[in-house]
Amino acid sequence: MAKYQIVIQRKIMMIMAADHGVVSEGVSGYPQEVTKQMAHNIASNGAGINALLSVSNSDFALVDVGISGDTTNDKLINRKIRNGTDNMLNGPAMSYDDAVKAIETGIDTAIEYIDKGYNMLGIGELGIGNTTASSAILYSYGDLNIDNVVGKGAGITEEALAHKKQVVKQSVERNNINTDDPIDVLSKVGGLEIGAMAGVILGAASRKVPIVLDGFISSAAALIAYKIAPLTKLYMIPSHLSKEQGHKWVMDMLGLKPYLNMNMGLGEGSGGAIGFSLIDMSVAMLNNMATFDGAGVSKSNH
Amino acid sequence: MAKYQIVIQRKIMMIMAADHGVVSEGVSGYPQEVTKQMAHNIASNGAGINALLSVSNSDFALVDVGISGDTTNDKLINRKIRNGTDNMLNGPAMSYDDAVKAIETGIDTAIEYIDKGYNMLGIGELGIGNTTASSAILYSYGDLNIDNVVGKGAGITEEALAHKKQVVKQSVERNNINTDDPIDVLSKVGGLEIGAMAGVILGAASRKVPIVLDGFISSAAALIAYKIAPLTKLYMIPSHLSKEQGHKWVMDMLGLKPYLNMNMGLGEGSGGAIGFSLIDMSVAMLNNMATFDGAGVSKSNH
Numbered sequence: 001m002a003k004y005q006i007v008i009q010r011k012i013m014m015i016m017a018a019d020h021g022v023v024s025e026g027v028s029g030y031p032q033e034v035t036k037q038m039a040h041n042i043a044s045n046g047a048g049i050n051a052l053l054s055v056s057n058s059d060f061a062l063v064d065v066g067i068s069g070d071t072t073n074d075k076l077i078n079r080k081i082r083n084g085t086d087n088m089l090n091g092p093a094m095s096y097d098d099a100v101k102a103i104e105t106g107i108d109t110a111i112e113y114i115d116k117g118y119n120m121l122g123i124g125e126l127g128i129g130n131t132t133a134s135s136a137i138l139y140s141y142g143d144l145n146i147d148n149v150v151g152k153g154a155g156i157t158e159e160a161l162a163h164k165k166q167v168v169k170q171s172v173e174r175n176n177i178n179t180d181d182p183i184d185v186l187s188k189v190g191g192l193e194i195g196a197m198a199g200v201i202l203g204a205a206s207r208k209v210p211i212v213l214d215g216f217i218s219s220a221a222a223l224i225a226y227k228i229a230p231l232t233k234l235y236m237i238p239s240h241l242s243k244e245q246g247h248k249w250v251m252d253m254l255g256l257k258p259y260l261n262m263n264m265g266l267g268e269g270s271g272g273a274i275g276f277s278l279i280d281m282s283v284a285m286l287n288n289m290a291t292f293d294g295a296g297v298s299k300s301n302h
Numbered sequence: 303m304a305k306y307q308i309v310i311q312r313k314i315m316m317i318m319a320a321d322h323g324v325v326s327e328g329v330s331g332y333p334q335e336v337t338k339q340m341a342h343n344i345a346s347n348g349a350g351i352n353a354l355l356s357v358s359n360s361d362f363a364l365v366d367v368g369i370s371g372d373t374t375n376d377k378l379i380n381r382k383i384r385n386g387t388d389n390m391l392n393g394p395a396m397s398y399d400d401a402v403k404a405i406e407t408g409i410d411t412a413i414e415y416i417d418k419g420y421n422m423l424g425i426g427e428l429g430i431g432n433t434t435a436s437s438a439i440l441y442s443y444g445d446l447n448i449d450n451v452v453g454k455g456a457g458i459t460e461e462a463l464a465h466k467k468q469v470v471k472q473s474v475e476r477n478n479i480n481t482d483d484p485i486d487v488l489s490k491v492g493g494l495e496i497g498a499m500a501g502v503i504l505g506a507a508s509r510k511v512p513i514v515l516d517g518f519i520s521s522a523a524a525l526i527a528y529k530i531a532p533l534t535k536l537y538m539i540p541s542h543l544s545k546e547q548g549h550k551w552v553m554d555m556l557g558l559k560p561y562l563n564m565n566m567g568l569g570e571g572s573g574g575a576i577g578f579s580l581i582d583m584s585v586a587m588l589n590n591m592a593t594f595d596g597a598g599v600s601k602s603n604h
Contacts, residue, residue, distance in 0.1 A: 029602045030600060030601075030602055031600050033600055034599055034600050037597065037598060037599040037600060038597075038599060040597075041592060041597040041599065046590075046591070046592035046596070046597050047591065047592065047597075048587050048591045050590070050591075051583070051586040051587045051589070051590040051591055052583050052586065052587065054586060054590075055579070055582050055583045055586045056583070154602075155602060257563075258563075259562060259563055259564050260561060260562060260563075260580075261559075261560075261561055261562075261563060262561050262580075273583075274580065274583055277357070277579045277580075277583065278562075278564075278576065278579075280357050281353070281354050281357045281358070281575075281576055281579065284353040284354065284356060284357045285350050285353045285354065287353070288352070288353040288356075289348070289349065289350045289352075289353055290343060290348035290349065294348070295339065295340075295342075295343040295348050295349075296339060297336055297339040297340060297343065298332060298333050298335055298336050298339060299332075300331045300332055300456075300457060301328075301330075301331055301332065301333060
């Protein structure tokens with residue numbers, strides 16, 4: 001047996017959901033109401049993330065921080081800040097105050113569940129249009145080519161992809177972003193669920209609780225959290241490398257290396273839920289594997 | 303719910319163990335008796351693979367197909383063909399007949415456990431010196447540079463690595479290998495556990511049961527099985543990419559792409575056991591995820 005024992009009490013995927021005004025530009029393959037429909041699908045245990053969490057023996061908290069319209073559902077925690085963001089192509093996606101509220105909502109939610117006994121958190125999301133916002137965050141910060149930053153999200157045509165790149169580029173150019181202030185970045189071209197996920201990271205790290213990242217959007221949130229408080233990086237655990245091409249670049253910016261290459265791009269925290277299982281297995285090895293000494297195995301020749 | 307349901311009844315890791323005469327050339331960082339010691343460690347549930355199988359809710363069958371010396375243990379299935387191979391640097395590692403016996407042992411073991419109700423098999427191994435044999439198999443087949451094929455195994459110095467490359471190169475050159483006959487390759491520069499793992503693949507594929515591969519050595523076995531019966535490839539599921547550098551090349555030769563990058567090189571079936579969990583999660587999604595139609599989610603715009 002190992003000298004020390006790691007105890008993962010309870011694991012929870014914090015799924016933040018919100019809408020994006022920029023979808024009116026035709027950047028997404030799906031209409032805005034899919035955010036709400038998928039929230040209800042997760043609430044009734046019908047989504048991919050539910051199947052994955054069930055196998056990895058984990059719970060979820062599904063939080064509405066800005067879905068457009070009425071979303072009454074017992075399993076959907078109502079922390080709605082506003083009915084989606086504004087179209088960032090025409091000005092800031094949200095006010096500075098709303099960006100702060102989104103982050104605070106994430107912090108509060110993380111602390112609430114840590115107080116309930118969860119000591120392993122994941123972040124996932126729902127939000128039609130949120131790869132566009134994530135690409136804009138990444139494009140704001142990096143010296144990255146627009147072709148590397150923007151991908152097809154949940155699925156769009158080549159023509160729509162070219163248009164999406166223009167929307168991201170122009171949104172960043174028009175918004176006069178101050179990249180020295182991550183909250184300014186979030187308010188101008190981010191999203192409410194992205195702010196809330198950044199908040200979950202800040203809240204969890206403040207309690208020394210690790211947070212498992214998912215794909216591209218959660219990593220854009222991780223970038224915001226890192227820019228606010230660089231030490232949060234020590235609590236981030238990457239999971240999969242998304243098929244959304246911008247993910248590779250944001251992982252590089254954070255210096256993190258995902259463990260899974262499954263060509264996934266589902267969102268919802270799906271890669272993170274698989275990450276939970278990898279962590280369970282790693283912990284089982286660390287806690288239970290005999291040392292060579294303990295097992296009476298001969299030492300190396302070298 | 304999905305239209306069809308996939309049922310994984312029981313999963314088992316088939317761990318084949320044997321010794322290698324070539325260790326007398328100083329190609330391994332550990333002495334030969336570690337094979338036997340680690341077999342007893344697995345038998346008493348003290349190894350890494352035991353911890354991983356426990357989390358992935360899977361069993362193991364540990365089979366001695368050629369460990370040197372006495373290995374009496376209730377949990378160790380005795381199918382010993384001989385006390386390890388001969389030193390392949392001086393001639394064939396084993397006779398052609400023994401190579402056939404190793405393969406047949408694997409086939410028989412696979413069928414036996416499939417008949418017991420297992421419908422998902424993995425292959426793992428124990429055998430000090432077996433990265434050297436695996437490298438020699440790969441070097442026999444490929445037009446590959448020796449530097450790409452030979453790695454540090456369980457851990458050797460740079461000097462020992464240079465020597466290991468010479469041993470692999472000369473073993474292949476001196477043995478007059480007929481690569482049109484995979485059993486000739488196996489007998490000249492392979493290993494008993496490698497033959498047995500190839501047999502597990504052949505036996506499982508004959509019953510249409512999938513086999514999860516582990517790292518470099520199990521993939522060398524997969525290459526032998528593929529050369530004997532190319533359609534076996536349809537039943538192979540890759541798991542992790544080993545830190546042993548030859549693994550990338552044998553995966554390329556098989557046209558398989560591992561899902562996990564965890565820089566592991568433990569053997570025992572450890573990567574495959576994590577693969578079992580990935581498969582459980584994939585199956586859970588396929589069986590339980592609502593369709594967009596079923597969940598009342600709007601269709602794509604495109």
